[in-house]
Amino acid sequence: MQPQKIDFLLTNTTLVTMNTEHQIIQNGAIAIKDGIIQWIGSQDQVGHQFEAKQKLDLNGKVVTPGLVNTHGHWAMTLFRGLVDDCPLEAWLDRIWKVEAAVVSPKSVVAGSQMAMIEMIRSGTTCAADMYWHYPESFDAVIQAGFRMINGPSFADIPGFEERRDTAYQTAIDLIDQYQHESLIHLFIQAHSTYMTNLPMLGDILKISLSRNIGFITHASESKGELENVYNKYGKTPIEVLDSVGLLGKKTLLAHCVHLSDAEIARLAETGTSVSHCPSSNMKLSSGIARVADMLQAGVNVSIGTDGPASNNDLDLFHEAQLAALVQKGVSGNPTILPAEKVFAMLTIDGARAFGLENQIGSLEIGKLADLIVIDFDAINLTPCYNLYSHFIYAMSPADVCHVMIHGKMIMQNRQMLTLDEEKVKSEVRQIAQQVQMV
Ligand SMILES: [Zn+2]
Structure with missing residues (x-):
């Protein structure tokens, strides 16, 4: 059987799905095409199913819904x-x-x-x-x-x-x-x-x-x-x-x-x-x-x-x-x-x-690929007994390393890919000068 052509294959990850059973998949993989999650499951089952434009080995990082x-x-x-x-x-x-x-x-x-x-x-x-x-x-x-x-x-x-x-x-x-x-x-x-x-x-x-x-x-x-x-x-x-x-x-x-x-x-x-x-x-x-x-x-x-x-x-x-x-x-x-x-x-x-529970909010086949990748190697997240505990009580924004929205990588390795951060800061600082004069 010919492998399915996809945009992204994320492997070597823990997937916090937030599906109805709140299933967590260890050693997981997720396949994405045209903004949609095509497949999600254990990495062992990936085999030769996919031919991905971009493969990303997440090295044990955690993927959650955005x-x-x-x-x-x-x-x-x-x-x-x-x-x-x-x-x-x-x-x-x-x-x-x-x-x-x-x-x-x-x-x-x-x-x-x-x-x-x-x-x-x-x-x-x-x-x-x-x-x-x-x-x-x-x-x-x-x-x-x-x-x-x-x-x-x-x-x-x-x-x-x-x-x-x-x-x-x-x-x-x-x-x-x-x-x-x-x-x-x-x-x-x-x-x-x-x-x-x-x-x-x-x-x-x-x-x-x-x-x-x-x-x-x-x-x-x-x-x-x-x-x-x-x-x-x-x-x-x-x-x-x-x-x-x-x-x-x-x-x-x-x-x-x-x-x-x-x-x-x-x-x-x-x-x-x-x-x-x-x-x-x-x-x-x-x-x-x-x-x-x-x-x-x-x-x-x-x-x-x-x-x-x-x-x-x-x-x-x-x-x-x-x-x-x-x-x-x-x-x-x-x-x-x-x-x-x-x-x-x-x-x-x-x-x-927002009535979007069938489109976003969990990692499930057929849903839009809005997801984030969190680096659990951070000092504030070590050791980890319970992922949810760390999400709520110990996370820092700096622990988020990649962000994908609608199947498109928007931030990778903390680099913004679609927005010019320095330009935006400079524009906002200029506006702040006007604010101070009011
Ligand atoms: Zn308000």
Whole structure:
């Protein structure tokens, strides 16, 4: 029998599949063609099945699915460390002023490229973004070979009502233009219920239904938000979204720090997913989300870094460690959020939050080849009794040595292959000079 022609054959590796059984394959191999995992199994079974353009002996390194960051505002890398140690409302006030002064298509592209480099370096292969200047940032993502969740974002800002019809049509046009891009997964987004209104949420629902795409928004992040929303609608943010039909399997809510038991039950019942962002929630003193309660109720909880202006990094492994430690610390129960579950939240549960669980989030035949290679020879990972333990409690971004997205090597031996890191840093430093003048 003729060997099958493939693009990559990775051998001599431990494969952490995150399939339904959470199978780990020692001495494994994985074959990739046209962006898809063609075969996965024990190296002994490879034989002469494949003729690979590129063979990579991983010398005992570990391969896992790429991490999925379910909430962020990428170009806010431009404002990293600009406003720290103040409440959410004051933070937003300062950030919005600076954004009004420096945000442009060019600065958003530089900030987004910076974010992608940081995420790739720390093992993330797919991430959600909520920001402005979509066509430019979409094109930068396609060029970089990263996987992005994004789409038009609605917010009730001065002058919006006058251009409501054009905003609706612009959103539809953007979705139609990019719907066939394999690296761009389109969603419709709202900033929040306090920064939108009922007609706007109605428009969003219409777009979601007519284009069969999901919906992302911030919800129940701070007590201040709950008060604002109650004054505006006489309801909580979750009740507002429920009343307009925007909860469901295609909805992802960022934060959900302040939820009642009934709201948690409602999220579970509707299949609504949550992005848990512990760094941002704690840094802005928004509170600590009831992650264990949500998981127990059956809510799909994933992990997000939020924007780098409120975190202040995009390292999802670090975020996962924090998620696990905080829940144990506040509950007094060390069995809550075991490392293996937290790693699932970073991978397959993150994919599920976007309805992409059949495409990414685990290493399985037929899925997209989004994967990372981790060097377990590192001092901080030695010795190793349990891989999941190290992923959550001991990993450093520097341990990630190769990153593949959609079957294409994006970082190899820690060298960025599609993004010019020095050029991006230089552009961002120039923008930072303008930021300092605001
Ligand atoms: Zn956010």
